[in-house]
Amino acid sequence: MLLDTPVRLGVQIQPQHVTYPQIRDAVRTLEDLGVDILFNWDHFFPLTGDPEGLHFESWTMLGAWAEQTERVEFGALVNCNSYRNADLQADMARTIDHISARGGDTGRFIFGTGSGWFERDYDAYGYEFGTAGSRLDDLAEGLKRIEARWEALNPAPTRRIPVMIGGKGEKKTLRLVARHADIWHSFVMPDELPAKLEVIQRWAETEQRDTANLVISNELHRRDEEIADGLYAGGTRMFTLGFPGPDFDYDLVRRWLAWRDAKNGS
8 A cells, every 4th residue: 555645635525405606616615725636426316415405417517627626636436337338437537537637748537436336326317226246246347448448548548547446345346446446445444444455455466466556545524533543544645525515614624634734744
């Protein structure tokens, strides 16, 4: 795992129960505050609160963010592999990567992905829900196709687009992390982290892939500095913060930015 890297703070703007102008303003404010990464999520309905409340789609929003922002990296936390053809996902990611370069050398898009879990999305939009195992198998096949498509596209992505995989299942998900991921995201607690990292390392040996540069990511929402310190001690270097609206708590972001800066010695 990659330890010789600064702590980065990502903020996940929840695309539910807010208008798009409120989301746009939040993006602008968070980039100005100095967050490192902006995320949304890939669902079609609210996950909390009124299930029929306001909600917006992920990828079209990310295209807008690519044009709006100048510095931050961004992506979905995480994309659902089931909702779009794998080759199409690769092409969409490549296009957003180029948009976000804004005339520079490299883009800022992070390809966060997972196997999906929210059954309402599947039922309402006509996707086969299957089982947790079948969805993970589909993700494994999808990632192979995505990486192959990136190699074939003209123009190619501006950089090796970082792949972030979310989840903690030891038999399938962590093997996919070892095989494909640049970033592993989970919600595990500090005491769980060493065992999960050992599993990733064992799978990396099986896959014959060097994971020395794997970035470990975890969540801060409703957690305190003691937990964050424990995750940091265990090797976590990317921290994400769920950010619900419409009453966005920017003071909370400022507190975690101060914690980040203290860890980075700045």
